[in-house]
Amino acid sequence: MNIIVCIKQVPDSTQVKVDPKTGTLIRAGVPSILNPYDHFALEKALEIKAKTGAKVTVLSMGPNQAVAVLRLALALGADEGILLSDRAFAGSDTWATAYALATAIRKIGTYDLILCGQMAIDGDTAQTGPGIAKQLNIPQITFCTHVDANGQQVVVKKLIEGGKQVLEADLPVLITMTMPVDYAPKYPSFMAAHKAQEKPVHTWTAADIGADPGKLGLNGSPTRVDRIFPPPARTKGEMISGSPAELASKLVEILKKESFVK
Numbered sequence: 485m486n487i488i489v490c491i492k493q494v495p496d497s498t499q500v501k502v503d504p505k506t507g508t509l510i511r512a513g514v515p516s517i518l519n520p521y522d523h524f525a526l527e528k529a530l531e532i533k534a535k536t537g538a539k540v541t542v543l544s545m546g547p548n549q550a551v552a553v554l555r556l557a558l559a560l561g562a563d564e565g566i567l568l569s570d571r572a573f574a575g576s577d578t579w580a581t582a583y584a585l586a587t588a589i590r591k592i593g594t595y596d597l598i599l600c601g602q603m604a605i606d607g608d609t610a611q612t613g614p615g616i617a618k619q620l621n622i623p624q625i626t627f628c629t630h631v632d633a634n635g636q637q638v639v640v641k642k643l644i645e646g647g648k649q650v651l652e653a654d655l656p657v658l659i660t661m662t663m664p665v666d667y668a669p670k671y672p673s674f675m676a677a678h679k680a681q682e683k684p685v686h687t688w689t690a691a692d693i694g695a696d697p698g699k700l701g702l703n704g705s706p707t708r709v710d711r712i713f714p715p716p717a718r719t720k721g722e723m724i725s726g727s728p729a730e731l732a733s734k735l736v737e738i739l740k741k742e743s744f745v746k
């Protein structure tokens with residue numbers, strides 16, 4: 485069985501600040517990490533590998549430094565890494581990104597299970613995984629917390645409003661993984677990281693994957709970023725004090741004043 489995990493290098497959002505003057509993100513000096521949802525998806529792929537002997541290929545599109553997340557994935561146990569890196573990819577929106585990743589997956593050739601994170605913590609759109617499935621014309625199941633596969637079928641647990649669904653699907657299928665709130669990513673030992681240096685990482689350009697240049701970058705992107713701005717600062721809350729009866733009556737007064745109740 486061949487599993488492909490799409491992984492993205494993202495800025496550590498806990499350390500990103502917004503420039504109050506320009507409203508743009510201050511990325512300088514901010515460390516890059518493996519998108520946590522992708523880290524979780526990779527761990528699930530490696531669990532399937534441990535049971536079935538599946539081959540796990542990790543695929544990332546980004547600048548040259550994104551090779552770091554591929555190396556991390558190889559150290560964790562993935563077999564092969566592929567980096568899509570080319571100026572032709574710059575300016576791609578989620579649809580053009582999905583096109584590039586799907587075209588690379590077609591070039592890889594044999595795939596049974598494609599795992600993506602639910603979303604990237606910088607872009608936050610959750611569109612790329614479904615976009616890849618659409619471009620490959622294969623089924624997709626989103627928001628999964630568990631995944632298991634046996635070579636013919638996949639069984640997943642999918643989050644839904646108020647509960648979980650257990651779903652089965654024939655392979656090939658694309659799954660997007662969401663992680664539990666208490667998820668703590670695993671990291672490789674020094675020795676594993678050292679050994680993983682011998683594993684292959686290929687860098688492919690747009691020409692290498694036979695991509696149509698008109699479907700990449702800004703030309704291939706149906707969306708445009710109009711403006712980026714931080715949300716307005718929240719106004720200070722009002723503290724009220726008193727006995728429970730006084731608090732209740734003050735609260736009712738406030739709600740009436742704000743026209744929430746008559």
Ligand SMILES: Cc1cc2nc3c(=O)[nH]c(=O)nc-3n(C[C@H](O)[C@H](O)[C@H](O)COP(=O)(O)OP(=O)(O)OC[C@H]3O[C@@H](n4cnc5c(N)ncnc54)[C@H](O)[C@@H]3O)c2cc1C
Binds near residue numbers: 574612708
């Ligand atoms: C007009 C426009 C121009 C843009 N220009 C640029 C640009 O020049 N440079 C730039 O970096 N971004 C650019 N972006 C942002 C870029 O399109 C998105 O970061 C990218 O499409 C992924 O979307 P997302 O971050 O919302 O990921 P999501 O859709 O939330 O990610 C879901 C999952 O898809 C997979 N995935 C997403 N991105 C990748 C990836 N790159 N490699 C492998 N797997 C991935 C991961 O499994 C991830 O968990 C631009 C966006 C727009 C709209």
